[in-house]
Structures are given as C-alpha cells and as structure tokens.
Amino acid sequence: MRFQKERSAGFLANQMARLFAKGLQKRISPLGLAPAQFMTLLALWDEDGLTQSELVRRLDVEQATMANTLTRMERDGLIERRSNPSDGRSQSVHLTEKSKALQAPAIAEARAQNATALADFSDEEREIFLVLMRRAIAAMHGN
Structure with missing residues (x-):
C-alpha cells in the first residue's frame, strides 16, 4: 500500500506548522524578533521572572536551545x-521595557497569521478545528 501524504495527520500537521512558522517569521522579523524569541516572550508576558528551567519545561525545548x-x-x-531570590544557584529572566513595548504589535502579527491560516473557515469550522487540534495534542501528551 502506498503512503498518502494528504491522508497523514502527521505530514499535514508538520506542513501546516512549517508554513505557519514561515508566515509568522515574516510578520515579526520587522519587529526584530525570531519565532523562538516570540515563543519565549509569550511565556514571559504571561509570567515575568521565570527561570531558564521553567522556560524549558513550558516551551518543551532543549536546555541548550533555550540557553542560546x-x-x-x-x-x-x-x-x-x-539572581533568583528563592534559589541563589539560578537566575530569573525578566522582560525589559523594549520587550514589553513589543507585546501588542507582536501579538497582533500572530493574530494576523492565525486569521490568514483560517480565513477560509466559517466560525463554526474554526472552533471545531481548534477543538480537534487540542484533542490530538492532548492524546500525544499522554504517550
């Protein structure tokens, strides 16, 4: 039996993620941000002062990647x-005024990329699609 890429959830998810990342990069690069920086800032905009280890866990990336x-x-x-006041061996990561000022425009660009990706969906289709994606992600987290 021949492998059909267009029927493979993994292939399609990977292709969609690559295209999304490429579109997001194009949108946020004028702000001086790379996608990995944007993801890190999203975590810090939610909770400033996280440690490197906490960022690694929350973003599910390698320690060396986060360090870079x-x-x-x-x-x-x-x-x-x-220096982390609760643990002198670690450091906490804090936003600067520059990164705080980038929050609104960077999130607006991410929303614009989402809107582009889902432009051909009805409101109901968009909700169903997001629910199904979250279910697939949850299923894989369990394994």
Whole structure:
C-alpha cells in the first residue's frame, strides 16, 4: 500500500506548522524578533521572572536551545537575567521595557497569521478545528 501524504495527520500537521512558522517569521522579523524569541516572550508576558528551567519545561525545548535563545535575547536588549531570590544557584529572566513595548504589535502579527491560516473557515469550522487540534495534542501528551 502506498503512503498518502494528504491522508497523514502527521505530514499535514508538520506542513501546516512549517508554513505557519514561515508566515509568522515574516510578520515579526520587522519587529526584530525570531519565532523562538516570540515563543519565549509569550511565556514571559504571561509570567515575568521565570527561570531558564521553567522556560524549558513550558516551551518543551532543549536546555541548550533555550540557553542560546536567551543569550541572543539578552544581547538584543529583550531580557535581563537576575539572581533568583528563592534559589541563589539560578537566575530569573525578566522582560525589559523594549520587550514589553513589543507585546501588542507582536501579538497582533500572530493574530494576523492565525486569521490568514483560517480565513477560509466559517466560525463554526474554526472552533471545531481548534477543538480537534487540542484533542490530538492532548492524546500525544499522554504517550
């Protein structure tokens, strides 16, 4: 039996994720952000002062990848690291005024990318699609 890419949830999800990431990158790069930085900022906009380990867990990325992302973000003036008052061995990551100012425009660009991706869906289809995606993600988290 021949593998049919158009019938493979994994293939389609991967293709959609790549296209979404490419569109998002195009939209946020004028703001001076890369997708990995945007994802990190989303976590920090939700809760400023997380540690690197907490960011790794929340974003489900490798420790080395997060370390590189944070180094670049610090260099670009998006974050500052401070000694963690509750654990002197770790540092907490904090937003700067520059990254706080980017929250509204960056989120607007992400919403615009979402709108582009789902433009041909009715409101009902959009809700069903999101529910089904969340269910697939939850099923894979259990394995």
